[in-house]
Structure formats: C-alpha cells, structure tokens
Amino acid sequence: MPSQNDLGRAQAEYNTLRARLEPRLQKLKQVGDHHAKEMHRLFDAAAQAWDEDDRAAAKALSERGHAEKKQSEEANADANALRKELSFSLQALKGARHAVHSQGTGAPARAPQDRDHLANAGVEMIGFDDEPRWRSILNTLPPAGFREIRRIEYIDEPRPDAAEGEVVNRFSPGQSTEIKVYRNPLDLDTRALRYSRAWTLIHEYAHVVFDRCVPVKDQEAWGRLHNNHRLGKHDGAWITPRAKVSLREDFCECFSAYAIAPTRLANADPERYRVMKKIVEAL
Numbered sequence: 001m002p003s004q005n006d007l008g009r010a011q012a013e014y015n016t017l018r019a020r021l022e023p024r025l026q027k028l029k030q031v032g033d034h035h036a037k038e039m040h041r042l043f044d045a046a047a048q049a050w051d052e053d054d055r056a057a058a059k060a061l062s063e064r065g066h067a068e069k070k071q072s073e074e075a076n077a078d079a080n081a082l083r084k085e086l087s088f089s090l091q092a093l094k095g096a097r098h099a100v101h102s103q104g105t106g107a108p109a110r111a112p113q114d115r116d117h118l119a120n121a122g123v124e125m126i127g128f129d130d131e132p133r134w135r136s137i138l139n140t141l142p143p144a145g146f147r148e149i150r151r152i153e154y155i156d157e158p159r160p161d162a163a164e165g166e167v168v169n170r171f172s173p174g175q176s177t178e179i180k181v182y183r184n185p186l187d188l189d190t191r192a193l194r195y196s197r198a199w200t201l202i203h204e205y206a207h208v209v210f211d212r213c214v215p216v217k218d219q220e221a222w223g224r225l226h227n228n229h230r231l232g233k234h235d236g237a238w239i240t241p242r243a244k245v246s247l248r249e250d251f252c253e254c255f256s257a258y259a260i261a262p263t264r265l266a267n268a269d270p271e272r273y274r275v276m277k278k279i280v281e282a283l
C-alpha cells in the first residue's frame with residue numbers, strides 16, 4: 001500500500017534531483033545562449049562579406065556560424081534531456097501523491113486523469129516496492145498493449161545472463177503475456193537505476209505492442225527503416241547499440257526513448273521519431 005513514507009521519499013528524491021540539475025540547466029542555458037549569439041554574429045558578418053563580394057570570407061564565416069549553431073543545439077538538447085529527467089521524477093511524485101490522497105476516501109487508487117490503464121486491463125503488478133511510481137510511469141504509455149498482458153513482475157535479483165527483462169509468451173497470439181524485469185547489477189546510483197529499469201520495462205512493453213498491436217504495414221515500415229539503416233542508406237543514428245540487433249530491438253529501444261527521452265530520439269533520428277509518433281498515435 002502506498003503510504004506517507006512513499007510520498008515523502010518521492011518528494012525528497014524530486015527535491016534532491018532538482019537541486020542537482022538546476023545549476024547544470026542554468027549553465028547549459030548560458031552555453032546555448034552564448035553559441036546562439038556567436039552564430040548570429042557570424043551569420044551577419046557572412047552576409048556582409050557576401051554583399052561586399054568577398055565570397056571566400058562569406059563561406060568561412062558561414063561555416064563558423066554553422067559550427068556555433070551546432071554547439072548551441074547540442075547544449076539545448078542536453079538541457080532538454082535534463083528537463084525530461086526532472087519531469088520523469090515529478091511524474092512519479094504526482095503518482096505517489098495521488099495514491100496517498102485517494103486512500104481512505106473510498107476511491108480506488110487511480111492514476112491522475114483517471115487513466116489507470118493497468119487497472120482497466122486487469123494487469124497484475126508484482127514485486128515492485130514502489131508500485132504507485134511504476135504504475136504512474138506505465139500509465140503514460142499507450143494502453144493498447146496492456147490488454148495483452150496478464151502480469152508485470154519485478155524480480156529483485158540479476159539474471160545470470162544479465163538480461164534485464166523478458167516477455168513470457170510473446171509469440172502465442174490470444175494468450176496473455178507476462179513481463180519480467182530483473183535487477184540490473186551494474187547500476188549503483190539509485191536514480192540511474194530507476195531510469196534504466198523504466199527504460200527496460202517500457203522496452204519489454206514495446207515488444208508486446210509491436211507483436212500484438214502494431215498493424216503489419218507499420219511493422220513493415222519499421223522493418224524498411226531498420227534495413228535501410230543497416231545498408232547505410234539512412235542518415236539517423238542508432239538510438240542505442242542494442243537497436244542494431246534486429247528490427248524489433250530497434251523498435252523497442254526507440255519506443256522507450258520516445259516515451260521517456262523524446263528529444264534524444266528526435267535529435268538522434270528525426271525520421272524514426274516521426275514514424276514512431278505516427279505509430280503510437282494510431283494505437
């Protein structure tokens with residue numbers, strides 16, 4: 001049962017994270033602004049050189065301007081990733097707050113906006129010591145896959161093969177699947193651990209979504225994207241090394257990124273971001 005303790009912990013974690021990230025955000029904003037200012041200065045100078053018919057100088061200034069633009073964009077992307085982490089933690093806090101406040105009122109513990117997809121689909125959650133937090137994270141996902149899932153279980157020990165998650169019964173249409181997530185032995189920092197566990201959990205959920213809910217034409221479109229990338233006919237970057245393994249791993253890694261680090265996906269690969277957005281919105 002969620003308690004005031006859970007809420008206090010979620011609040012403390014959010015405060016700590018915010019205190020730690022806020023100065024870095026400020027710094028990144030300064031860096032981004034600085035490079036943006038330089039970019040404008042160089043582009044103006046390039047335009048002037050062009051007017052004066054000094055094309056070599058215009059070209060050189062413009063190239064420097066583009067380099068500044070790139071640095072400014074990188075700082076902004078880093079800042080957005082930090083903001084995403086913060087909002088991720090805030091979401092957990094809101095989930096814990098809601099779970100505590102709906103106790104004792106006779107109302108079932110529900111996610112904000114009445115969107116408890118897991119409860120609606122009758123999904124059982126087992127072994128999570130901070131269930132409201134995980135529920136609130138899962139409830140941000142498109143609900144279609146939950147209807148295919150019977151239970152989601154956390155197992156507090158690493159698997160011998162170091163895989164962090166699995167889907168049981170994935171390829172048996174009509175049968176309920178189970179998602180199992182294991183402790184990651186490598187992550188020592190608790191925030192990083194939670195982030196990586198959320199990533200894994202969403203990745204496994206994405207397997208269910210891809211195999212059971214995504215229409216064949218969209219599966220094929222993703223397959224083409226994956227194959228073109230392997231053949232070098234694609235400009236984007238792999239979102240993680242795991243994405244290279246297969247079109248399914250590629251989809252699941254991008255689905256996780258789309259859910260909790262969308263800017264990272266949009267920056268790494270605008271086309272995958274666009275295709276993923278379309279697939280998710282049609283679910």
Ligand SMILES: [Zn+2]
Pocket residue numbers: 203207248249252
């Ligand atoms: Zn996978």
